[in-house]
Amino acid sequence: MFSRAMPILRALPSAARAAVARNASTVAAVAAASGLAGACLATSTTASCADDTIYGLVSSINNRLTAIENTLGLNRIPAKYVATLERIKEIKKTNPSNLAMKHFDESYFASLPADLQERFIACVRTGFENPDSGMGCYAMTPSDYDTFNAFFDPVIRDYHRAAPDAVHITDWDASAVGDNGVLDVTKLGLRDLSMRVRVGRNLASFNLPGAMDRTERIAFEKTIVKAFKKLQSMPEYGGNVYSLSPDLDGEPNPNLISKEKYDELVKAHVMFKDMDADPYLKSAGIASDWPYG
Numbered sequence: 001m002f003s004r005a006m007p008i009l010r011a012l013p014s015a016a017r018a019a020v021a022r023n024a025s026t027v028a029a030v031a032a033a034s035g036l037a038g039a040c041l042a043t044s045t046t047a048s049c050a051d052d053t054i055y056g057l058v059s060s061i062n063n064r065l066t067a068i069e070n071t072l073g074l075n076r077i078p079a080k081y082v083a084t085l086e087r088i089k090e091i092k093k094t095n096p097s098n099l100a101m102k103h104f105d106e107s108y109f110a111s112l113p114a115d116l117q118e119r120f121i122a123c124v125r126t127g128f129e130n131p132d133s134g135m136g137c138y139a140m141t142p143s144d145y146d147t148f149n150a151f152f153d154p155v156i157r158d159y160h161r162a163a164p165d166a167v168h169i170t171d172w173d174a175s176a177v178g179d180n181g182v183l184d185v186t187k188l189g190l191r192d193l194s195m196r197v198r199v200g201r202n203l204a205s206f207n208l209p210g211a212m213d214r215t216e217r218i219a220f221e222k223t224i225v226k227a228f229k230k231l232q233s234m235p236e237y238g239g240n241v242y243s244l245s246p247d248l249d250g251e252p253n254p255n256l257i258s259k260e261k262y263d264e265l266v267k268a269h270v271m272f273k274d275m276d277a278d279p280y281l282k283s284a285g286i287a288s289d290w291p292y293g
Contacts (some may be wrong), residue, residue, distance in 0.1 A: 141207050211285065214288075
C-alpha cells in the first residue's frame with residue numbers, strides 16, 4: 001500500500017497537509033459538508049472502503065483527499081490550462097480509445113504543484129493535440145512513472161488489459177521453444193526467415209527523448225557511440241554506426257550518413273524516416289531538433 005500511496009502523498013500541496021495538521025476537526029466538518037461522511041478512513045486498527053484491494057483503498061483515499069482539498073479551496077486550475085482541460089474533456093467524449101485522455105483526472109491534475117502540472121501536461125500533450133492517438137502519452141523522465149504513478153499505472157494496465165493487482169514476470173528461459181531453445185523453421189515447412197529486433201533502452205543520466213534539448217541529444221549520441229565502438233571492435237559483432245546528426249555541436253560528425261545510404265536503409269525499413277513529419281512524436285517533443293541526436 002505504501003509504495004502506491006507515497007506518490008499520492010508527495011503530490012498533496014503542503015498547504016493541504018498543514019490545514020489538516022492544524023485543525024482536524026475543521027477538515028472533518030468540511031468532509032461532512034461535502035458529503036464525505038462515509039469517506040474511506042484507514043487507521044492502525046480499522047479500514048473501511050468500497051474496494052478492499054490495496055489499489056482500491058489508495059485510489060479511494062486519494063479521491064477523498066482531493067475532494068476535501070477542492071472544498072477547502074486549495075486546488076485551483078491556472079488560467080493557462082483552462083482551454084487545454086476543456087479540450088481534454090471533449091476528447092474523452094469523442095475519442096474514448098485515447099487512453100491518456102480516458103484516464104486524465106482533472107482533480108488529480110489540480111492536486112499537483114505548479115512544476116509537476118507543467119511536466120504532466122508535457123507527458124500528455126501528444127494525446128490532446130492528436131485526439132486519434134491510441135496511447136496519447138510519453139514519460140519525459142524515467143521518474144515520471146513513479147511521480148505520476150496514479151496516471152501511468154492505470155493507462156499501462158488498460159493498454160495491456162492487466163488487472164489492478166497483476167504483476168509482470170520476465171522469463172528469458174527459451175528452453176521450451178522449439179528443440180531446447182532452437183527453433184528450426186524448416187520443420188514448419190518454412191524457408192529461411194529474416195528477423196529484425198528493435199530494442200529501446202535509456203541511459204540513467206539523461207532525460208527521455210521528449211524532454212531533451214539539442215545539446216543533451218548530442219551528448220547522448222557521443223556517449224552511446226563509445227559503447228558502439230567497443231562492439232565494433234569485437235569480431236562477433238562488428239558493424240557500422242550511421243548517424244543523422246549534421247554535426248556534433250559544431251564538430252564534424254565522423255559517422256554522418258550519406259543521402260544515398262540513408263535512402264537505401266529507409267527502403268530496407270531499418271532507418272528512421274523523417275520523424276519531424278510525425279505529428280505524434282512532434283507533439284511529444286521527441287522529434288524536436290530533428291535530425292540531431
